[in-house]
Amino acid sequence: xxxxxxxxxxxxxPLGEGSYSVEVPAGWDVLGATNGGLLLATTARALMxxxxxxxxxxxxxxxxxxxxxxATIATDLVKRGRGFTTATARLSQQERDCMAVxxxxxTIEADPQVLLQDAEPVVLPAAPGQMDRVRADAEVGxxxxxxxxxxxxLHPQDAGFMAGQASGQARMRAWxxxxxxxxxxxxxxxxxxxxxxxxxxNLPVNWTPTLELTVHVRSIPGTEYVRVDSRTxxxxxxxxxxDSLVWDERGDLVAQSRQLMLVPRPAS
Amino acid sequence: xxxxxxxxxxxxxPLGEGSYSVEVPAGWDVLGATNGGLLLATTARALMxxxxxxxxxxxxxxxxxxxxxxATIATDLVKRGRGFTTATARLSQQERDCMAVxxxxxTIEADPQVLLQDAEPVVLPAAPGQMDRVRADAEVGxxxxxxxxxxxxLHPQDAGFMAGQASGQARMRAWxxxxxxxxxxxxxxxxxxxxxxxxxxNLPVNWTPTLELTVHVRSIPGTEYVRVDSRTxxxxxxxxxxDSLVWDERGDLVAQSRQLMLVPRPAS
Numbered sequence: 219x220x221x222x223x224x225x226x227x228x229x230x231x232p233l234g235e236g237s238y239s240v241e242v243p244a245g246w247d248v249l250g251a252t253n254g255g256l257l258l259a260t261t262a263r264a265l266m267x268x269x270x271x272x273x274x275x276x277x278x279x280x281x282x283x284x285x286x287x288x289a290t291i292a293t294d295l296v297k298r299g300r301g302f303t304t305a306t307a308r309l310s311q312q313e314r315d316c317m318a319v320x321x322x323x324x325t326i327e328a329d330p331q332v333l334l335q336d337a338e339p340v341v342l343p344a345a346p347g348q349m350d351r352v353r354a355d356a357e358v359g360x361x362x363x364x365x366x367x368x369x370x371x372l373h374p375q376d377a378g379f380m381a382g383q384a385s386g387q388a389r390m391r392a393w394x395x396x397x398x399x400x401x402x403x404x405x406x407x408x409x410x411x412x413x414x415x416x417x418x419x420n421l422p423v424n425w426t427p428t429l430e431l432t433v434h435v436r437s438i439p440g441t442e443y444v445r446v447d448s449r450t451x452x453x454x455x456x457x458x459x460x461d462s463l464v465w466d467e468r469g470d471l472v473a474q475s476r477q478l479m480l481v482p483r484p485a486s
Numbered sequence: 487x488x489x490x491x492x493x494x495x496x497x498x499x500p501l502g503e504g505s506y507s508v509e510v511p512a513g514w515d516v517l518g519a520t521n522g523g524l525l526l527a528t529t530a531r532a533l534m535x536x537x538x539x540x541x542x543x544x545x546x547x548x549x550x551x552x553x554x555x556x557a558t559i560a561t562d563l564v565k566r567g568r569g570f571t572t573a574t575a576r577l578s579q580q581e582r583d584c585m586a587v588x589x590x591x592x593t594i595e596a597d598p599q600v601l602l603q604d605a606e607p608v609v610l611p612a613a614p615g616q617m618d619r620v621r622a623d624a625e626v627g628x629x630x631x632x633x634x635x636x637x638x639x640l641h642p643q644d645a646g647f648m649a650g651q652a653s654g655q656a657r658m659r660a661w662x663x664x665x666x667x668x669x670x671x672x673x674x675x676x677x678x679x680x681x682x683x684x685x686x687x688n689l690p691v692n693w694t695p696t697l698e699l700t701v702h703v704r705s706i707p708g709t710e711y712v713r714v715d716s717r718t719x720x721x722x723x724x725x726x727x728x729d730s731l732v733w734d735e736r737g738d739l740v741a742q743s744r745q746l747m748l749v750p751r752p753a754s
Binding site for chain 2 (some may be wrong): 226275277281296297304306308313319320322329330331332333335336356408416417421432434450451452454455458459471474476480481
């Protein structure tokens with residue numbers, strides 16, 4: 219059976235009293251753990267239904283891996299104001315809290331109204347259709363099944379790690395499309411769907427769990443693909459950050475995100 | 487009466503059942519609204535007491551301004567794990583929710599273990615003692631009373647806005663000291679205590695309310711002052727971000743923070 223596309227994979231069913239049921243899909247995982255971007259996108263969908271508004275800034279703290287199967291999202295309104303509604307959510311699976319979320323919901327301006335832009339959209343060497351799509355390797359498990367769900371076209375300079383040739387720069391640049399119409403949950407997914415930046419960094423770093431992810435949604439993409447530029451500048455004190463900038467094909471800013479990950483201690 | 491120093495200003499008194507009482511001090515405000523960094527630092531103190539751990543990543547959503555006087559912080563543990571405790575808090579004043587917080591608490595490594603550093607600490611032109619301290623102007627209200635509470639030595643290139651000469655770059659660089667021993671709440675304060683970056687940007691931007699602030703604490707400063715480098719790259723879609731990097735005098739990374747602020751619509 220083919221795993222569901224993004225819209226279906228992130229669907230929620232209301233249970234009443236602010237709770238939602240979720241069927242976490244198979245085939246959206248990395249080494250067995252469901253992608254954190256999908257989980258936050260799904261929770262955003264529950265909070266959109268609950269608040270009647272769209273996510274402007276959302277923070278998730280990841281407490282435990284989520285496996286395919288039934289999960290529950292419990293939402294709680296903190297404040298409904300004139301411009302924003304602030305709310306929390308917890309995603310749990312088999313009575314275990316797996317993710318805690320805090321976000322503010324409002325409106326997304328269609329008009330970019332750019333007053334200041336002090337960075338250029340990341341440049342990719344060709345249009346999406348002219349670049350190779352990353353595909354999952356079912357036998358090895360990496361690239362993970364997730365890569366067959368989302369259309370990702372990595373910058374060739376950043377793709378060498380898959381053949382054992384890391385670029386030396388902790389950066390991943392790509393065209394990304396969720397294979398569904400863009401909506402705010404799709405933007406959230408795009409912020410957390412590329413391979414880890416540090417796969418390109420020549421570091422003794424392996425599985426890097428995410429502690430926290432914050433996404434600022436600035437706009438909804440007006441084009442089929444977005445450009446995602448993810449970078450890590452600081453691996454220290456046992457932690458590293460991943461900063462992502464998302465732009466649409468026209469160069470409009472779509473989102474900024476940052477996550478905090480843990481550097482595993484080297485085997486001693 | 488002299489307003490309290492940082493340690494006293496951010497003190498909390500346990501009320502039992504996870505609640506804490508706070509006396510929000512006068513003299514820590516900007517145009518009547520208490521500084522958001524102080525409020526998050528104070529809430530961090532309550533959560534440190536509750537979790538027995540120190541903040542690693544903290545997110546605050548600001549719902550309403552906080553005035554000097556009594557406030558209450560209600561905390562709630564989400565999960566206590568082996569390495570991290572995740573918890574939420576709400577700060578309320580006169581039955582009104584003013585701030586919602588989500589954070590994870592753990593330990594801060596004393597050894598920096600720098601595996602990757604892809605940016606240099608911001609350079610200030612002289613040692614803190616050789617640079618002018620920003621002082622409040624009680625008559626005009628700006629610089630605000632807050633400037634007399636925290637020791638801030640702005641880079642001369644970024645200080646011209648006070649004399650009506652904005653640099654044109656949405657950036658503020660400074661030495662900062664809380665005038666008290668450094669602790670994690672002091673680091674949080676340092677992330678949100680400089681004048682708004684956009685005061686230097688030649689933009690028709692006035693009072694800019696903060697919607698959300700996220701702080702990643704990497705280390706506790708080993709020196710009296712820290713270097714703070716705050717920048718804004720994108721003012722668009724009615725919002726702007728402020729990214730801050732905090733380093734100690736030796737050049738060790740102390741914290742990364744990002745906040746999302748609202749661009750007020752121009753008067754029509």
